[in-house]
Amino acid sequence: MVQLLCVFVGGGLGALLRWWISGWVAERVGETFPWGTLVVNVTGCIVVGFLAGLFAPEGRWWATPEVRQFLILGVCGGYTTFSSFSLQTLNLLQDGQWLAGLANVGLSVVLCMVGVWLGHWLGLWTQTLRS
Structure with missing residues (x-):
């Protein structure tokens, strides 16, 4: 607690x-x-x-x-x-897990951009339902 x-x-x-x-x-x-x-x-x-x-x-x-x-x-x-993401990526790279570190960077950027776009779209779509 x-x-x-x-x-x-x-x-x-x-x-x-x-x-x-x-x-x-x-x-x-x-x-x-x-x-x-x-x-x-x-x-x-x-x-x-x-x-x-x-x-x-x-x-x-x-x-x-x-x-x-x-x-x-x-x-x-x-x-x-972003600090947590960066520290976790650094830990992967320092552990020699280059592929996992680079995947974390690429996936985070791409999926987060898709996520924010999808969330934005859903917000706008929800507004059209109210009209």
Whole structure:
């Protein structure tokens, strides 16, 4: 139950950070390109990589499972799921599973784009049913 609470609270904090930072970036550079989302994804990947290295068995710091779950799954996961995707892909590549790592990248991009298109289409279709 404690681990569940750690992920829950961390996820909420991460989502608030994502909202604040992406809005802050958008206010400064405009919204003609999703710079805010890009900044969030890149900084989230840097932070999750840093934490994974810091808390790794061969890393410099030890952390309880609750601290790791709060920071990595909760805060970073709420901040950006791209960080989880990137860390998992890095782990596959570091384990020498190049095909699986590249498949994860290709499948994630293609299937997520198809998924967002399908979801968008279903949303528009649902609106036509109401008319």
